[in-house]
Amino acid sequence: MKLFRPFNVVVDFETGDLTPGKKITRYLSDIQHFFLDKEKVKAVLAKENPLVYEVIYAEVPEEAGHLAHCTTIIYPGKVGNEFFFTKGHLHEKLETAEIYFTLKGQGRLIMASPDGEECEVLEMFPGSASYIPPCWSHRSVNVGGEPLIFYCIFFADAGHDYATIDKTGFPKVVLERNGEVVVENNPNWKKA
Ligand SMILES: O=P(O)(O)OC[C@H]1O[C@](O)(CO)[C@@H](O)[C@@H]1O
Numbered sequence: 001m002k003l004f005r006p007f008n009v010v011v012d013f014e015t016g017d018l019t020p021g022k023k024i025t026r027y028l029s030d031i032q033h034f035f036l037d038k039e040k041v042k043a044v045l046a047k048e049n050p051l052v053y054e055v056i057y058a059e060v061p062e063e064a065g066h067l068a069h070c071t072t073i074i075y076p077g078k079v080g081n082e083f084f085f086t087k088g089h090l091h092e093k094l095e096t097a098e099i100y101f102t103l104k105g106q107g108r109l110i111m112a113s114p115d116g117e118e119c120e121v122l123e124m125f126p127g128s129a130s131y132i133p134p135c136w137s138h139r140s141v142n143v144g145g146e147p148l149i150f151y152c153i154f155f156a157d158a159g160h161d162y163a164t165i166d167k168t169g170f171p172k173v174v175l176e177r178n179g180e181v182v183v184e185n186n187p188n189w190k191k192a
């Protein structure tokens with residue numbers, strides 16, 4: 001392996017900014033098909049296309065041996081009673097784990113086994129270090145009124161498999177009911 005030089009990035013715990021970094025942005029239109037209430041999605045998109053989340057990556061080679069890391073900022077918001085979330089994925093290299101360290105806000109981390117038969121939901125809060133074991137799909141959800149900000153570390157050669165989730169969805173959804181955060185079965189979930 002070519003000798004790679006050590007480097008720092010600086011993470012702003014308040015804003016989630018990571019510098020120097022490479023930002024990707026996802027809007028409601030990018031993840032619209034996952035939301036339960038299709039009519040509400042249409043109504044929101046007719047007026048605006050809100051920014052749902054941003055990911056800012058430290059630039060490391062996507063090669064075995066390296067650790068990729070980034071911050072994720074999910075903005076507060078809902079479509080109907082369903083909280084904003086990330087697209088979610090499995091890793092292409094399925095047997096690779098990931099850690100999410102929450103810096104700010106309140107969230108839920110939905111994880112499922114590749115066939116979706118097993119599902120776990122963890123709370124995310126400032127100081128929580130959530131372990132996503134190998135083979136679990138993962139989606140995070142902002143359930144609070146401020147941005148949910150977390151720092152992620154994963155294998156740089158893990159890759160992202162979005163196609164599976166596009167077909168199956170996640171087995172659980174996170175909704176607001178009577179001011180409470182509730183986790184319910186996703187009626188649109190399909191077994192892989
Ligand atoms: O890749 P998605 O599902 O859009 O969501 C972004 C999430 O994926 C990761 O980029 C890497 O697994 C996380 O750091 C981040 O929270």
Ligand SMILES: [Fe+2]
Nearest residue numbers: 091098138154
């Ligand atoms: Fe991941």
